[in-house]
Amino acid sequence: MDLANLIDVATAEQMRQKPLRVNCCTSTGCRAARSLEVMQNLEAAVEAEGLTDRVEVVGVGCMGFCGLGPLVQVEPSATLYDESHRSTALVEDLFYEGVKPAEATSIIGALNGGVTTALKGDLQHPFFARQKKVVREYSGRIDPERIEEYIAVGGYRALYKALFEMTPEEVVAEITKSGLRGRGGGGYPTGLKWATVAKMPAGQKYVICNGDEGDPGAFMDRSVLESDPHLILEGMAIAGYAVGANHGFIYVRAEYPLAIQRLQKAIQQAKKYGLLGTQIFDSHWDFKIDIRIGAGAFVCGEETALIQSVEGGRGNPRPRPPYPAQSGLWQCPTLINNVETFGNITPIVRNGSDWYAGIGTEKSKGTKIFALTGKIRNNGLIEVPMGITLREIVEEMGGGVPDGTVKAVQTGGPSGGCIPATLLDTPVAYDSLVEIGSMMGSGGMVVMDESTSMVEVAHFYMEFCREESCGKCIPCRAGTVQLHELLTRFLKKQATKADLEKLESLCQMVKETSLCGLGMSAPNPVLSTLRYFHEEYEALLQAPIYAVPAYAVPD
Template structure:
C-alpha cells in the first residue's frame, strides 16, 4: 500500500457514509448496561422504517459520560441521548423520521463536554473500533506514512522531545528522552512494549482507549519502533480486559492485511510486528521490569535498576516501554507538530491528560483535560459536584497517590503541583469523596490492596505493608494507641525509602497524605481519645472499574 491507496480508502469510506449516522456506545461500561441490545433494536427500527438509505447504525467506543450510559449520539445534528434502554431504541429512530422521541436528551454544551480538550480521544464516539477503514477515514496511519517517507528516526525523536510529552503511566518521565536513550543503544535487536496493565482501583482510561481506538495505539507504537530502531512490539494487557483484547487482535489482523503492520510497511524498508501478551492481573506487573519478566514467561517480579530497560530490557535487549495513553498521543503530535502539542498545558506539564472521574460525583466518566486545569474546575464544574453534601477530598494516583483535601481544590493538575501535595498524577484515576468518608478507612482500603498485590520479593514491601495494614485495622477498631500511630508513620518512611520498586515506594502515600491533612481522624480513633470518630465508609467505587 502507498499513500494514494491509503487516501483512496479514506475517501471511499467517507463517501459511503449515510446522511444520518447513529453512534451507539459499545464499550465495556455501556455493554454492561445492555447497549448491544440497544444497537440491535436501533438497527431493527431502521429496517422496519425503511430508512436504510438515510440512516446507519454504528457501534463506537466510549463516549465518556459513563454514568449516563448507554449513550446514543446522532450526527450530523450532534444530539446525545442518555441512559437509553432497548425499549427506547425505536423511539430514537421515530424522532429521526419526524416523530416524537421520548428519550432523555443530554446537554452537549455541559462543562463535562465543553471543558475537554481531546487529543487522544479526538475520535471518541466517531470511529468504529472493529473497522480499520473507519480509522483511516479520519486520517489514520497518515502520521506513520509521514514518518517513514518524510522524517528520519532522529527527526521523529526530536519532534517528540519538542512536544514535551511525558509518560502517562504515572512516573512522568520525558518521553523524548526515553526514546533517545533507546535509539542510541547499540545492537540489532530492540523491542517496543505497550504497558496496558492498568491496575489502579477506579481507573479505566487505558482500557477505554484500547477498546475505542486500537489503531491509534498501534500507529503510535509503529512510529516509536521506527524512531528507536525496533522491529518487534508487544502489547501487555491484563486478562480482565477481554473486549480490549478482542478489538486489539482484530485491529492487528486488519493492519497486517493492508500491509500497515508486518514486513515492508507502506512498501518501505521498515518491518514491524506486534504481538499481544495477556497478564494474569498482578498489579506489580505494571512496573516495567516486572512486566518484562512476565512477557518472558517468568514470575512477574521487579528487579533493581539500573540497568534500565532502555539499556537491558526484554531478553536483555534495549527496550522502549510506554503506556497506552503515551502511544496514543504520538500520531497527533507527528501530524500537528511538537510545538502545537507543547502550546497546550503548563511549562513543565505539556498536553492533555485523561482521567477516570469517579466516586461521589454527579457526572462520572472519562475526561480529557489540558494540564494546568484545577481540581475545582474538574470536580465542581465538569463533575457537577457531590451528589448530596460537600467535597471532602479527591484521591489522585490510585494506590500510589494521595488524598487532597477540599481546601486545596484550586491546585492545578500537573506533575509538580500534585507531587508537592503528597499525591501524584498516576495513570489518571480520580476519586471524589464526600464528607461522610472516613479517611482512615480509605487508607486501610489502599493498604489492603497493596498488601495483597505485593510480589513479596523485597522485605520492606512484603512485611511493611502487612504491618501498616494491621495498625490501620487496629485504628478502625479503636484498639490502637499513640505509640501505634507513631510506629505507623515510621513504617511509612522505611517502606517508602527502602522498597525495591514503585509499588512499595509509593504504597505509604495514601497513609502519609491522609495523616498530613486529616490527622485528627486518626487521633480520634486512638484508645485514649474519647472523641467520636467520623462515620463513613470507603467509596464502593474504589473497588469497581466503571
C-alpha cells in the same frame, strides 16, 4: 500499500458512510448497561423506518459519560453533509443518555419526525465542553473494529509521514520538543526515553505498550484500547521506527477481554493493509506487534515486572538500573510506554510538536485522561488540558457531590494520595500534584464526600497493596502487612499513640527501602491522609489499658 492507496481507502470509506450516523457506545461500561440490545433495536428501527439509505447505526467506542450509559449520539457527518438528506429537526448533534433498549426505536423515529422518550443529554455541559480531546479525539466516533473508519479520519497518515518525511532522529526530536511526559503516572519525559533507546547500539530492540492498568477506579487505558486500538498501534509503530525496533508487544490485563479482542482484530486488519508486519508502506521497514495477556497481577504494571511477565517468567520487579531502555526484554534495549502515552504520538506527529506544546502548562504539556468516579454527579472519562484545576474538574465538569460537599480527591490510585478540598485549586500537573503529596498517576480520580472516613480510605488502599505485593522485597511484602494491621487497629479503635508513631515511621521505611514503585508508593495514601487529616487518626486513638508509674519510662 502506499500513500495513494491509503487515501483511496479513506475516500472509499467516506463515500460508503451514510450522511447520518447513529453512534451507539459498545464499550465495556455501556455494554454492562445493555447497549448491545440498544444497538440491535436501533438497527431494526432504521430498517423499519426505511432509513437504511441515509442512516447507519455504528457501534463505536467510549464517549466518556460512562455513569449514564448506554450513550447514543446522532451525528450529521460534517464531511458528507448533504442538504437533500437533512432532517429538519437536526441542526446539531443529538445526544442521548441512559438509553433503555425499549427507547431505541423512538430515537430513530425522532429522525423521521417522531417523538422520543429517550433522555436527551447536553453536549454543552462543562463535562463535555471543558474537555480537550487529543488522545480520545475519535473515541466514541468511529467503529473500533473497522480499520477503514480509522483510515477515513486520517489514520496511519502520521506513520506514513514519519516513515517517508522524517528520519528516526527527527521523530525523536519531535516527541522531545512536544514536552510529552509518561502518562503511566511517573511523568518521565517521553522524548528522553525514546532518545535513550534510539541511541543504544543498533540490533534487536523492542517496543512495549503497557496496558496493565490496575489502579482501583481507573479505566482510561481500557477505554482507549477498546475505542481506538489503531491509534495505539500507529503510535507504537512510529515509536518502533524512531528507536530502531521492529517488534512490539502490547501487554493487556486479562480482565480487559474486549480490549484484547479489538486489539487482535485491529492488528489483523493493519497487517492485511500492509500497515503492520513486513515492508510497511512498501518500505524496507518491518514492525510487528504481538499481544501478551496479563494474569491478574497489579505489580505487572511496573515495567521490569511487566518485562519478566512478557518473557514468560514470574512477574517480579527487578532493581533498576539497568533501565529497560538499556537492558529490557530479553536484555535488549526496550522502549516501554503506557497506552495513553502512545495515544499521544500519532496526534503529535500529525499536528507537530508546536501544536502539542501549546496545550498544557510550562512543565506538563498536552492533555490527561481521568476516570472521574466516586461521590460525584457526573461519572466517566474526561480528557482535559494540563493546568486545569481540580476544582474545575470536580465541581464544574463533575458537577460536585450529589448531596453534600467534597472532602477530598484521591488521585494516583494506591500510589497516590488524598488531596483535601482546601487544595482543590491546585492545577493538574505532574509537579504540583507531587508537591501536595499525591501524584498524577495513571488517571484515577476518586471524589470523596464528608461521610468518608479517611482512615478507612488509607486502610482500603493498604489492603490493596498488601494483596498485590509480589513478595520479593521485605519492606513491601511484610511492611504493607504490618501497615494494614496497624490501620486495622485504628479502625477498631485499639490503636495507641505509640501505634501512630509506628505507623509514621514504618510508612517512611517502606517508602524509602522498597525495591520497586509499588512498595515505594504504597504508603502514600497513608502519608497524605496523615498530612491532611491527622485529626481523624487522633480521634480513633484510645488510652492504653496499662498504668505506668509516673517516674517509670526512661527517656
